[in-house]
Amino acid sequence: MKQTNETDFPNNFLWGAASAAYQIEGASQEDGKGASIWDTFTKIPGKTKNHTDGTVAVDHYHRFSEDIQLMAKMKLKAYRFSIAWSRIIPDGDGEINQAGLDFYGKLIDELLEQKIEPIVTLYHWDLPQALQDKYNGWESRQVIAAFKKYARTVFEAFGDRVTYWVTFNEQNVFTAMGYRWASHPPNISNIKRMYQANHIVNLANAEVITLFHELVPNGLIGPSFGYGEVVPETCHPKDVLAAMDANLLNNEWWLQVYCRGSYPKRIVDVLTQLGVMFDLTDDDQQILENPAAHPDYLGLNYYHGGTVRRPNQKRAQIDKNFETTDPYLMAADNQKETPESLLFQSVTNPYLEKTEWGWEIDPVGLQVALRRVYDKYQLPIFITENGLGALDHVTETGEIDDSYRIHFFINHLREVAAAIQTGVPVIGYCAWSFTDLLSWLNGYEKRYGFVYIDRTDTDKKNLKRLPKKSFYWYKKLIETNGELLQEGSE
Numbered sequence: 001m002k003q004t005n006e007t008d009f010p011n012n013f014l015w016g017a018a019s020a021a022y023q024i025e026g027a028s029q030e031d032g033k034g035a036s037i038w039d040t041f042t043k044i045p046g047k048t049k050n051h052t053d054g055t056v057a058v059d060h061y062h063r064f065s066e067d068i069q070l071m072a073k074m075k076l077k078a079y080r081f082s083i084a085w086s087r088i089i090p091d092g093d094g095e096i097n098q099a100g101l102d103f104y105g106k107l108i109d110e111l112l113e114q115k116i117e118p119i120v121t122l123y124h125w126d127l128p129q130a131l132q133d134k135y136n137g138w139e140s141r142q143v144i145a146a147f148k149k150y151a152r153t154v155f156e157a158f159g160d161r162v163t164y165w166v167t168f169n170e171q172n173v174f175t176a177m178g179y180r181w182a183s184h185p186p187n188i189s190n191i192k193r194m195y196q197a198n199h200i201v202n203l204a205n206a207e208v209i210t211l212f213h214e215l216v217p218n219g220l221i222g223p224s225f226g227y228g229e230v231v232p233e234t235c236h237p238k239d240v241l242a243a244m245d246a247n248l249l250n251n252e253w254w255l256q257v258y259c260r261g262s263y264p265k266r267i268v269d270v271l272t273q274l275g276v277m278f279d280l281t282d283d284d285q286q287i288l289e290n291p292a293a294h295p296d297y298l299g300l301n302y303y304h305g306g307t308v309r310r311p312n313q314k315r316a317q318i319d320k321n322f323e324t325t326d327p328y329l330m331a332a333d334n335q336k337e338t339p340e341s342l343l344f345q346s347v348t349n350p351y352l353e354k355t356e357w358g359w360e361i362d363p364v365g366l367q368v369a370l371r372r373v374y375d376k377y378q379l380p381i382f383i384t385e386n387g388l389g390a391l392d393h394v395t396e397t398g399e400i401d402d403s404y405r406i407h408f409f410i411n412h413l414r415e416v417a418a419a420i421q422t423g424v425p426v427i428g429y430c431a432w433s434f435t436d437l438l439s440w441l442n443g444y445e446k447r448y449g450f451v452y453i454d455r456t457d458t459d460k461k462n463l464k465r466l467p468k469k470s471f472y473w474y475k476k477l478i479e480t481n482g483e484l485l486q487e488g489s490e
């Protein structure tokens with residue numbers, strides 16, 4: 001078997017890092033920006049840790065040049081960020097705010113000056129609040145036209161300089177958390193409304209990709225999907241079937257629509273049985289099936305997968321040790337008569353360690369994800385997020401030894417190399433994240449960055465930037481195009 005070495009990664013491999021507007025920018029009411037649903041949601045008591053929000057975040061809006069200087073120092077090849085829709089069109093579908101366009105224009109130009117490829121996400125969860133108020137957000141088809149107007153504005157402004165675009169970040173996460181579990185805005189817990197909103201997002205995704213292909217013929221666009229392969233707990237044939245169904249429900253439900261324009265029949269049947277199927281018209285089907293509406297590549301965000309067993313056994317009786325702090329799993333566990341309860345039960349994987357926040361750590365699962373998704377859809381894959389949330393500590397001399405994060409990246413990137421060896425075309429890898437930033441529900445102490453930000457949940461301090469040990473390691477990794485991943489190079 002070939003050793004991992006520099007030849008595993010193509011010469012133009014995009015070694016990157018990622019962020020999202022609400023989690024880093026701050027300046028939440030500056031230069032004409034309108035409120036987003038996250039500005040509103042974080043004001044509801046008890047929704048986020050220590051009442052944290054993105055009002056100041058890590059002040060990237062004012063310090064973006066300093067951040068780009070650090071990226072350049074690291075020799076970063078790509079930087080993924082999102083545009084806040086409500087900076088461009090403050091009320092969602094009305095006047096365009098030139099100051100908002102200017103901000104992203106400067107950001108993009110400074111990145112390009114440093115030879116850093118900008119990867120632009122159109123929607124990383126921060127819908128303009130005005131669209132929620134006027135139309136009921138993603139539950140209304142009127143938002144599709146608004147999204148197209150916003151997308152057209154930024155395609156026309158930056159399509160000449162930006163090659164890689166992402167439509168929606170983790171549609172599976174924001175629709176479930178926002179409309180089913182009420183743990184993200186718009187704070188709804190109604191599974192039927194979730195599936196309805198999700199369908200409208202699918203239409204918006206398809207229409208905007210079609211528009212992009214007209215306006216930016218030389219660019220590449222795709223959604224970033226939060227993928228986690230689901231595996232059976234045992235080789236019992238019914239556990240195998242349960243895992244197959246879980247993959248249909250959790251993964252193919254989105255990927256098949258993106259890439260082929262159809263919904264998996266098995267899940268349509270389950271939703272119909274439960275009375276939560278949404279309206280799907282012939283016109284909708286045409287929009288989704290149009291080849292111009294399909295992505296050029298797939299963005300894949302990877303944190304962890306899942307493990308399941310066959311349904312109809314009381315989990316408490318057979319898995320007394322089942323424990324999780326993941327709100328998604330906890331909520332799924334408490335539901336009766338849901339797609340999950342009909343198809344499978346989630347269990348803990350005994351082979352995997354967990355992060356301090358209870359997320360399973362499964363590097364091999366990343367290879368599985370890459371190979372599975374490529375096998376099925378035959379599209380190039382861009383790993384648009386992968387990273388470790390941890391509590392980092394600064395020594396008295398100002399150093400941050402995050403060797404555990406380096407270890408996490410090495411283990412995951414070795415699996416990326418292995419997937420490339422099997423023939424998966426991987427365009428690049430964006431670590432989550434470049435600087436520390438706001439964790440949506442977990443505040444500022446769950447850190448992901450290569451660069452430490454001196455602030456806590458309750459004290460904004462000086463927001464000073466301090467490169468961690470992983471910063472210097474990633475720099476060397478980039479300089480050697482991955483050679484550092486060889487056994488013994490740690």
Ligand code: BGP
Nearest residue numbers: 020169170173389438439440441
């Ligand atoms: C992904 C999101 C990111 C980021 C990451 C880490 O689902 O796309 O925006 O937040 O998860 O999650 P968390 O902040 O909850 O630790």
